[in-house]
Amino acid sequence: MTTSRITVVPVSSRASGRPSLGLAPLLLVSAMLACAPSVAAVPRNPIAPPKGRVGPEVAVARGMELARAGDCKAVLALLDPLVAGHAGAGTPSRFSAQLLRLPCLAGAGRGAEIAPVLAELKETAPTNPLVQGFEVFADADAGRFAEAADAMGAIADERSKALALMPGSLWQALAQKLTVSGDTVRRDRVSLALALADYDPPDQPELAEALAADAVGALLDKQAVDDARQLLDRVSRPNLLWDMALERRYSALWPDIEARLGPQAGLAIDQFARTALDSYAATPADPQAILDAARAFAFLGRFDDVPSVAGATAIGPRMSEDQVGTVLIDADALAASGARDKALDRLRPFMKVDFKTNPEAAGALISLAEMLDQAGRYDEELAVAQAGVAQPDFLSPFGLAWLRRNQVCALTGLGRAAEAKAAGDALKAVTADNPAAAIEGLLCAGRDDEAAAIAVATLATPDGPDRLADQFQPDGALPPHPVSRLRGLWARLLLRPDVKAAFDRVARILPKPYWPSATPRALPAPPASDPAAGTSTT
Numbered sequence: 225m226t227t228s229r230i231t232v233v234p235v236s237s238r239a240s241g242r243p244s245l246g247l248a249p250l251l252l253v254s255a256m257l258a259c260a261p262s263v264a265a266v267p268r269n270p271i272a273p274p275k276g277r278v279g280p281e282v283a284v285a286r287g288m289e290l291a292r293a294g295d296c297k298a299v300l301a302l303l304d305p306l307v308a309g310h311a312g313a314g315t316p317s318r319f320s321a322q323l324l325r326l327p328c329l330a331g332a333g334r335g336a337e338i339a340p341v342l343a344e345l346k347e348t349a350p351t352n353p354l355v356q357g358f359e360v361f362a363d364a365d366a367g368r369f370a371e372a373a374d375a376m377g378a379i380a381d382e383r384s385k386a387l388a389l390m391p392g393s394l395w396q397a398l399a400q401k402l403t404v405s406g407d408t409v410r411r412d413r414v415s416l417a418l419a420l421a422d423y424d425p426p427d428q429p430e431l432a433e434a435l436a437a438d439a440v441g442a443l444l445d446k447q448a449v450d451d452a453r454q455l456l457d458r459v460s461r462p463n464l465l466w467d468m469a470l471e472r473r474y475s476a477l478w479p480d481i482e483a484r485l486g487p488q489a490g491l492a493i494d495q496f497a498r499t500a501l502d503s504y505a506a507t508p509a510d511p512q513a514i515l516d517a518a519r520a521f522a523f524l525g526r527f528d529d530v531p532s533v534a535g536a537t538a539i540g541p542r543m544s545e546d547q548v549g550t551v552l553i554d555a556d557a558l559a560a561s562g563a564r565d566k567a568l569d570r571l572r573p574f575m576k577v578d579f580k581t582n583p584e585a586a587g588a589l590i591s592l593a594e595m596l597d598q599a600g601r602y603d604e605e606l607a608v609a610q611a612g613v614a615q616p617d618f619l620s621p622f623g624l625a626w627l628r629r630n631q632v633c634a635l636t637g638l639g640r641a642a643e644a645k646a647a648g649d650a651l652k653a654v655t656a657d658n659p660a661a662a663i664e665g666l667l668c669a670g671r672d673d674e675a676a677a678i679a680v681a682t683l684a685t686p687d688g689p690d691r692l693a694d695q696f697q698p699d700g701a702l703p704p705h706p707v708s709r710l711r712g713l714w715a716r717l718l719l720r721p722d723v724k725a726a727f728d729r730v731a732r733i734l735p736k737p738y739w740p741s742a743t744p745r746a747l748p749a750p751p752a753s754d755p756a757a758g759t760s761t762t
Contacts, residue, residue: 280306280317287324296328319348326358330365338362353386360386364394369401370410377414380421387421392428400622404657408687412442419455429512430461437464441473449476456480462492462523462740466702469738470693472730488741493523494748501747504533511537511546518553522560522704525744530557539573545584552591560704564599571595575608579618586618593630598709602637605630625651625658633668633710644669652678659688660695667713676723683726693731700742701734 283306290298303321305311311318322341329337342362345355356379363372376395379386395418402411419439424432436458443452456477459465466489468474469481485492497520503510504517518534521527534554537547551570558567571592577585589612596605609630616624628651635644648669655662659682666675682688696714699707717723 280315280321284317284320284324287321291324291328296331299324299328300332314348319345323354323358327361351382351384353384353389356384356386357389360390360394364398369398369405370407373398373402373410373414377417380414380417380423383421387418387423390423390425392425392431395423395425396428396431400620403687404621406656406685406687412438412445415439416442419458433459433461433464437468440468440477441471444473444476453477453480456484460484460492460495462489462496463702465489465492466734466738467690467694469734470697470731471689472732473689482735482738485738487737488745489523489738490741490745493740493745496520497524498748498750511544511550515546515550515553518550518557522553522557523740524747525703525741526747527557527561527704527744530554539577539585541578541581543582543585548584548588552588555591555595556704559595559598564595568592568595568599568601575611579615583618586612586615587623590623590626590630593627593634594708594710597630597633597637598707600637602634606634606638609634621654621657622661625654625661628654629661629665629668632665636669659691663692663717664695664710664713667717668710672717672720675717676720679717679723680726683730689730693727696727696731697734701739703740 287299287303303325306321360372360375399411415438419435436455440452440455465485500516500520504513507513518530521529534550537550555567555570574588579586593605593608609627612627632647651662651665663675663678
């Protein structure tokens with residue numbers, strides 16, 4: 225991976241294009257309605273409303289129905305009069321009305337009212353889970369990422385019920401913002417708090433393990449090796465174990481990590497594949513089950529089997545992140561099996577997608593552009609990269625940097641040296657967004673000295689190994705196995721003594737005994753404890 229494990233849940237072999245963090249009012253409504261039964265029962269010592277007055281309670285109940293229907297305009301029209309001035313001060317009805325109004329204010333262009341409403345709610349019920357949750361959302365939506373992360377960490381420390389309202393995508397976006405800004409100490413502190421609180425959001429099934437992996441690193445930084453070893457038991461996904469096996473931050477546990485991987489990473493791969501394929505067999509229409517089944521076949525090196533589960537996932541409007549990921553794995557598997565033209569045909573429809581209605585699909589342009597580069601189709605690679613860069617609202621700065629890299633590589637491949645120089649200078653200027661992309665673009669342009677300087681400087685930072693260690697891995701060290709011209713550039717860079725010394729201080733090339741098998745693995749047999757164990761599934 226190219227950033228902290230918690231910031232990118234990879235859907236392709238090397239790149240991810242997370243959308244910028246932006247929280248729509250209806251996301252806040254959804255979070256609120258997840259705990260709808262407790263909306264009114266929040267002040268610890270509420271002032272009882274006068275007897276016989278049921279109007280406010282009826283209005284709040286109606287407001288709840290409108291919120292469920294996503295009609296924020298009607299919510300505000302109904303409840304604004306209920307809270308005008310200090311009407312109903314101290315009553316449960318006012319509290320509930322304000323809570324219902326809060327997520328709708330931003331969408332109505334009334335963002336200035338959010339802070340005073342939230343302050344009122346916090347004064348009335350500071351430990352109410354919905355209030356705590358809204359504070360995180362409000363800080364994040366206003367660009368106060370450090371404050372949002374701290375609030376989320378406090379929720380985790382308190383084991384507040386508000387943690388159940390926090391979608392994994394929220395923390396993923398916050399963690400990426402902290403990574404890019406260099407605030408890795410705060411990111412790791414909150415990651416540890418979330419892991420210890422058993423944070424396991426349903427919208428990001430991999431996040432709990434990714435958090436555990438980062439928490440292991442945070443504990444090792446504190447020399448808490450025994451505690452870190454206990455958390456390591458939560459990590460079983462092969463890609464996370466491979467990541468940890470690369471970075472010297474985890475060197476105290478490398479024997480434990482290697483034992484969990486097993487020869488050719490077979491123990492971890494078989495465990496993941498057995499679970500994923502069983503889940504797929506039970507729920508073959510579930511997008512997450514399809515995605516994990518495709519990953520399982522890719523980890524097993526059974527690339528010809530990937531289309532059997534991923535091939536039916538179509539590129540169309542309103543794709544989920546899981547569906548986009550499935551298509552990317554399908555294309556990677558086709559390329560790995562030598563069918564590059566079919567892989568490109570699988571991805572080209574993404575160029576016709578309207579990202580306004582299908583924002584999750586934007587990141588797929590990164591994989592398409594990289595595959596076109598490998599094929600030497602620089603004209604088309606340039607067109608894809610330019611199309612993506614021209615729509616910056618749908619990619620994070622991290623994702624955009626990959627496409628800017630492709631601009632440099634394509635222009636260089638086309639012999640347009642002056643344009644490649646300008647594009648390389650522009651990419652270098654935003655190195656902090658994605659150092660790996662900046663390095664790779666400069667390497668494409670033959671600017672090895674500049675690329676080396678960025679690599680050495682990045683590897684010297686606390687987060688440098690996490691950003692770059694996997695990029696230096698040779699073909700075959702990590703799955704899937706399509707040969708990559710771009711990855712070969714990193715091998716050239718590692719031949720430089722200055723880069724090699726910087727890399728060796730903080731990372732290593734994965735030892736060959738833990739590389740995935742170059743030949744397909746058999747389908748995993750049932751666990752030894754299973755009564756049916758011994759029955760071949762191959």
